[in-house]
Amino acid sequence: MTLIEPGPEFAKLFTSFEHTAFRLETRDQYNSPREAEAYRKFLAGERDASYHENWLSMVRQATAEGRLFSRVRVVSLPLSDYIHFGMWVAGFTREAGDDIRYVTREQAVELPQYDYWLFDSRKLVKMHFGDDGRFAHGEVIEDPAVVVEHNYWRDAAKHYATIRDEFVARL
Numbered sequence: 001m002t003l004i005e006p007g008p009e010f011a012k013l014f015t016s017f018e019h020t021a022f023r024l025e026t027r028d029q030y031n032s033p034r035e036a037e038a039y040r041k042f043l044a045g046e047r048d049a050s051y052h053e054n055w056l057s058m059v060r061q062a063t064a065e066g067r068l069f070s071r072v073r074v075v076s077l078p079l080s081d082y083i084h085f086g087m088w089v090a091g092f093t094r095e096a097g098d099d100i101r102y103v104t105r106e107q108a109v110e111l112p113q114y115d116y117w118l119f120d121s122r123k124l125v126k127m128h129f130g131d132d133g134r135f136a137h138g139e140v141i142e143d144p145a146v147v148v149e150h151n152y153w154r155d156a157a158k159h160y161a162t163i164r165d166e167f168v169a170r171l
Contacts, residue, residue: 001139001140001141002139002140002142003137003138003139003140004125004137004138004139004140005137005138006135006136006137010138013117013119013123013125014058014062015058015062017067017119017120017123018067018120019067019068019120019121020067020068020069020070020118020119020120020121021062021067021068021069021070021117021118021119021120022069022070022071022072022117022118022119022154023070023071023072023115023116023117023118024071024072024074024111024112024115024116024153024154024157025071025072025073025074025115026074026108026111026112026113026114026115027115027129027133028075028076028080028082028083029080029082029083029133030082030129030133030134030135031132031133031134032134032135033134034051035051035052035089037051038050038051038052038085038089039082039085042081042084042085042088043081043085047088049088049089049092052089052092052093055093056092056093056096057096059093059096059097059098060096060097062097063096063097068097068099069097069098069099070098070099070100070101070158071098071099071100071101072100072101072102072103072154072157072158072161073086073090073100073101073102073103073161074103074104074105074108074111074157075102075103075104075105076104076105077104077105077106079171087102087164087167087168090164091164091165091168094164094165099163100163100164101157101158101161101162101163101164101167102161102162102164102167103157103160103161103162107160108157108160110156111153111156111157112150112153114126114127115127115129116150117138118147118150118151118154121147121151121154122147123140123142123147124140124141124142124146124147124150125138125139125140125141126138126139126141127139
């Protein structure tokens, strides 16, 4: 097992994958310092996604190169303010090329209850968060059986999830 800290080494994962990057998101709230001000503004009725531009540029570039980002977000009902914020930001991310889908927690009982990234269906990074909700580190898992299991969960999550725009319309 190898640990990878937030920072340049972790960020390199998003520019070095060849084909696909998938994320399962399972938390009802994340404590990301870079989005704190945008979230505060969102709650105040202001809309500012400028903090997200670097990510959007990276997704656009990957998409133009034929590399695909996708994610499934597991959400609790009723939706929290933070999830509403994330759904709003996901509109921009989706336009950049990230396939974002939603599944309710009730529908996701057989999925892992932790976040992970899966790169090119072969590199698994299980995400760990501190008590404060901040991303602490990733655990790179190379056991082929565990990676295959997470590929199965990716496929199941995508099968049961609803694409972002349809999910938002239903609300």
